[in-house]
Amino acid sequence: MFSLITGLFLFLGIHSISIIAEDFRNRMATKSENGWKIIYSLISVVGIVLIANGYAALRLEPVLLYVPPYWFKHLTYLLMLPAMILFVAPYLPGKIKQVTKHPQLIAVKLWALSHLLVNGMLADIILFGAFIIWAAAARISMKKRTSRVIPGLKPNGINDIIAIIVGGVLTGAFILYLHQFLIGIPLAA
16 A cells, blocks of 8 residues: 555655645746656656556455446446546647636546446545545646646647547547556456
């Protein structure tokens, strides 16, 4: 559990710098934008590795907290479609990004919620619960700070169609292949 908690602390912590210390983040980026990006990326990668190892280890000693109904699996697949579309929407700005304002934060909440619907183990509650709490805090903090520009295409109506297609393809690929390849847990059965 220590590895999972440490990984979440590192990954979500570095992603929370703008929430809790925006001035510090801005000073670091002003000194050296590339240096800040390298530090940010390294801490994120270490966090992801620790999360993956800790989550895998904790699942070997399962603590069952609840048993979800079987049909929640289908609800999860359904929720993952808008999650994937919203995840790519900031890079393909159009009406989706304009209406949702912060589509990736909504995507993280949908991803985490959908996984909590079908996973009732302690490891799952810690992992996905942490991401929901972080995304909610990040969204609340966004109301108080100026948004930074995300590199992407120029806003265009066709970008929504591209985001929907890319999101749909990603959802299908994760269900059929990528989830098992990247996470080690098959979905299509």
